[in-house]
Amino acid sequence: MDCRFGTVSVNDRVLVYTVPVSAKRSSPPTPQVSPAGFSSNKDSQHVLIGPAYAHPEAWVYLPLVNLTRLNRRMIVDLDHNRCDTLDAYLMRGHQGPPVHIGKLFRGLPLGRRAVPVRAFALSFEMAPQDSVGLLLRSRRTTGIHELSIAVSTENQFIIKSNQEAITRLAALTSAFFFMFTVCSLGLIFKHRLLVYFGLYVFPIGLGQLNYNYFFDGFPFPPWLGLNANSIGLLIIFLANALLHPFGVAYLESLTLYGRWHRYVVLGLVGANLLPILLLLFPLTPLTNAVVTQASLLLTTLNIGWLFYISLAGFIKKREMYLLLTATLIFVPVLYQTYGQSTPALSYSHFQPFYLLLVFGFLIVALFRRELISRQMTAQSIRLVQTNLEQLRKAEIEQIGRNLHDQLGNTLASALGYLTMQSPRIALARDMILEAINETRVISHNLVKDDERALTEKLADLAERFNDFSPISFDYIDFTEEKINHLPALQQQGIYLIVQEVLNNIIKHSQAKEVTIQAFLSEGLVRVSIDDDGIGYKANAQSRGIGLSNMYKRAELANLTLVIDGGYGGTSVSIETPLLW
Numbered sequence: 001m002d003c004r005f006g007t008v009s010v011n012d013r014v015l016v017y018t019v020p021v022s023a024k025r026s027s028p029p030t031p032q033v034s035p036a037g038f039s040s041n042k043d044s045q046h047v048l049i050g051p052a053y054a055h056p057e058a059w060v061y062l063p064l065v066n067l068t069r070l071n072r073r074m075i076v077d078l079d080h081n082r083c084d085t086l087d088a089y090l091m092r093g094h095q096g097p098p099v100h101i102g103k104l105f106r107g108l109p110l111g112r113r114a115v116p117v118r119a120f121a122l123s124f125e126m127a128p129q130d131s132v133g134l135l136l137r138s139r140r141t142t143g144i145h146e147l148s149i150a151v152s153t154e155n156q157f158i159i160k161s162n163q164e165a166i167t168r169l170a171a172l173t174s175a176f177f178f179m180f181t182v183c184s185l186g187l188i189f190k191h192r193l194l195v196y197f198g199l200y201v202f203p204i205g206l207g208q209l210n211y212n213y214f215f216d217g218f219p220f221p222p223w224l225g226l227n228a229n230s231i232g233l234l235i236i237f238l239a240n241a242l243l244h245p246f247g248v249a250y251l252e253s254l255t256l257y258g259r260w261h262r263y264v265v266l267g268l269v270g271a272n273l274l275p276i277l278l279l280l281f282p283l284t285p286l287t288n289a290v291v292t293q294a295s296l297l298l299t300t301l302n303i304g305w306l307f308y309i310s311l312a313g314f315i316k317k318r319e320m321y322l323l324l325t326a327t328l329i330f331v332p333v334l335y336q337t338y339g340q341s342t343p344a345l346s347y348s349h350f351q352p353f354y355l356l357l358v359f360g361f362l363i364v365a366l367f368r369r370e371l372i373s374r375q376m377t378a379q380s381i382r383l384v385q386t387n388l389e390q391l392r393k394a395e396i397e398q399i400g401r402n403l404h405d406q407l408g409n410t411l412a413s414a415l416g417y418l419t420m421q422s423p424r425i426a427l428a429r430d431m432i433l434e435a436i437n438e439t440r441v442i443s444h445n446l447v448k449d450d451e452r453a454l455t456e457k458l459a460d461l462a463e464r465f466n467d468f469s470p471i472s473f474d475y476i477d478f479t480e481e482k483i484n485h486l487p488a489l490q491q492q493g494i495y496l497i498v499q500e501v502l503n504n505i506i507k508h509s510q511a512k513e514v515t516i517q518a519f520l521s522e523g524l525v526r527v528s529i530d531d532d533g534i535g536y537k538a539n540a541q542s543r544g545i546g547l548s549n550m551y552k553r554a555e556l557a558n559l560t561l562v563i564d565g566g567y568g569g570t571s572v573s574i575e576t577p578l579l580w
Contacts, residue, residue, distance in 0.1 A: 009150050010062055012044040019057040028089050028098045028135055031061045043340070049138070049145035050342045053288040056141065060149065062134040066126040075157040076134060077121035080106070081211060082146035083138045084229045088122045091133035098135055106216045106228045117161050118213040123154070142230040142283060143292055144344040172208040179205050182363060193253065193366050196246035201359065203239035210235060225281040234279050236295050236345065240302040241272040247309050254316045258523060268305060272298055296337070299345055303330045321365030328358050453484045454491040455518070458498060458527075462516055465502050471531075472513045473502065479520040485578060486525065493557030494527055494574055497550050501529045501572050504547075509533030509570065520578065529572040536565025 015038040017029055031038045038061060041047050049058045066072050076088065085105040089098035102114050102122040115121035126132060138147055152160060179201040186194030209215065215228040226234060244265045251257040275291040275298075283291070307330075310323035337345055418425070452460075455477050462475040477483065484491070498516060505511055511533030519526045547563075554561035560575040 008152070009044065009148070011047050011147075011149055012042055013062065014041050014047060014149065015039065015061040016041050016047060016049070017059040017061070018049055018055050019059070021054055021056055028137065029059055031133070031135075045148070047147040047149065048340060048342060048344060049140070049147070050344070051289070051292045052140040052142050052145045053285060053292055055145050057137070057139050058145065058147075060136040060138065060147065062136075062149070062151070064126065064132050064134060064151070066128060066130045069128045071128065072126040073123055073154045074126055075115060075121055075123045075152050075154060076136070076149065077115075077117070077119050077152070077157065078147050078149045080104075080120040080213075081232060082140060082144055083120065084141055085139040086120045086122075087137040088124070089135040089137070090124050091135055092130075098133075109217075115157075118216070119161075119164075121157070140229075142288055143233050143295070146344065168208075168212045172205075172212055175201070175205045175208045178359065191366070192249045193246065194363070196249050197363070197366070200239070200242045200246050203235050203242060206235045206238070207232075225283060226279050230279055230283070230291075233291055233295055234276055236299060237272045237276045237279075240298050241269050241276075243302055243306060244269050247305065250309055250313065250322070254313060256312055256316060264305065268298070268302060272302075296343060296345055300334070300337075303334065306330065319365075319369065321362055321369075325358055325362045453481070454486070454495060455479075455481050455484055457495050458516060458518070461495070461499060461502065465506070469506055471506065471511055473516070474514070475516040477518045479518050479525065482520055482578065483518050483525055483527075486576065490557045490559060490576055493553045493559055494576075497553055497559070497561065497572075497574055498527065498529060500550050505529075505531050505533065505570075508536075511569065523578055525576055525578045527574040530569060532569045535567045536563065536570040 015031055017031070017038045029037065038059075047060060049055045062076075064074070078086070080086065085103070087103045088101045090101050091098045101124050104113065104120045104122065110116040110118070113121075114123055124132075124134070134151075136147075136149070138145070150160075179198050181198075182194055182201060183198030185191070186196075186198055210232055215231050218228060220227045248257060248261075248265055251261055271294075275294045278287050278291055281287075303326075306326050307323075310326045313319040314323050333345070337343055458477075459475045462473040465471070465473045486494075502514070505514055509531050511531035514529065514531045517528050517530075519528070551561060553559075554574070558576065560573075562573045562575075564571045564573070
């Protein structure tokens with residue numbers, strides 16, 4: 001190989017020999033003499049060895065030629081996030097066995113390294129017109145075994161290292177600043193989506209710490225199976241698990257979060273927590289294989305779930321921002337992962353600033369969504385308040401008419417019978433009793449019990465009507481009190497509609513029995529009121545203020561109201577979905 005010195009990525013210029021897990025080599029292979037088992041690597045981005053449980057050791061050979069007339073001090077370096085131990089050998093033609101030039105491993109203090117940098121870097125000398133072979137032995141215990149190799153002159157390596165250090169520090173600082181900013185804004189504005197998204201960004205910050213080799217020197221307790229070699233896997237599973245609070249909040253904002261969504265979320269979260277628990281204990285060959293394969297499978301499933309909720313947002317509300325973010329970040333990840341001979345998660349082609357740019361776009365979109373949502377909510381509240389005020393005025397007018405037309409006329413008639421020359425006391429007594437019952441109906445309708453559960457209010461309503469009416473009222477709840485989980489506006493709407501229906505039954509139905517029942521079937525709550533009276537036939541004359549108020553309340557509370565009247569009784573049905 002003709003290497004013109006500067007800084008050169010040599011991933012696609014090396015030969016690779018993968019040692020089977022059952023046959024570790026104790027001595028370096030000699031590709032110059034026996035190239036059997038070595039194969040060329042065609043990928044310029046990295047040297048993918050494969051899962052560490054199947055390929056814990058690999059040898060990489062790189063021929064080099066110094067075409068200059070000067071002695072060169074060269075440095076080979078590689079990112080060791082997926083390499084735990086590195087040995088380097090130098091081979092000079094057939095002049096004897098390879099010469100060991102250094103060994104590096106995680107946790108080795110910088111003061112004991114030949115080249116005092118966090119990356120794995122070793123130096124070697126090349127004479128003028130010299131030809132050498134660089135032989136690297138890489139070992140990995142968990143996760144994916146992968147290398148990215150570069151060769152530099154000493155001066156160029158110093159420049160490169162300084163640039164990389166600045167970039168890594170800026171990326172690390174930006175990730176944590178981004179995380180804290182998003183969480184703080186979410187807490188300040190009480191925006192659940194922002195808080196949960198900031199929580200999801202937290203593993204990205206941990207990933208940056210790992211990318212900057214922070215965990216190499218971290219004092220992991222000796223009793224803990226987790227260490228610098230395996231923490232990358234833990235970060236992957238943690239990111240998968242922390243996606244779901246954001247996903248649940250997003251589906252709830254779309255009013256789409258149902259029972260089967262909850263089962264999927266619990267399954268995915270539990271599936272990601274299990275390998276995290278396995279990583280806390282020393283890995284066996286079996287558990288090592290399990291957590292490595294699980295990282296690929298579960299990440300793919302989580303990405304699929306993210307695309308599902310993104311599509312749900314697009315279909316439900318035509319929101320493009322989450323779908324666009326997922327596409328820009330995870331489609332390249334899936335392509336890089338499954339576009340190679342051995343599928344392995346790969347984020348190496350991503351710059352952290354690219355992630356922050358895309359995530360920043362998502363945050364702006366979430367803020368815009370929240371602003372629009374609050375404006376629409378404020379408009380809806382104003383509209384509801386206006387309509388409720390109109391209903392209140394209509395109900396006051398209705399009470400006034402009832403007091404004047406019914407109660408007042410009844411009492412006036414009773415007084416007339418009592419002041420006759422021959423008083424009709426029995427008839428006057430019956431009319432006074434009728435006036436008393438009418439007074440009870442009006443007073444009970446004015447009772448304020450909004451703070452109680454809907455099931456209690458409906459049961460109490462039936463009991464109160466039983467107190468002053470000859471009609472038998474019975475309430476049965478078949479929802480196991482799940483009807484109490486409805487929004488407050490819907491609960492109040494159902495209660496007031498049922499109250500108005502019972503008033504109409506007393507006044508017009510001539511019924512003997514009334515049954516009020518609450519059902520829950522396939523996520524739909526239905527409250528039915530059935531009587532055995534003379535029935536009801538809807539027409540323009542029969543739809544008075546009471547019925548108009550009932551339909552208006554149903555509209556405001558997003559309830560479906562159906563009145564079915566005929567000979568043999570009337571049935572009233574109130575329906576609404578129950579969102580879990």
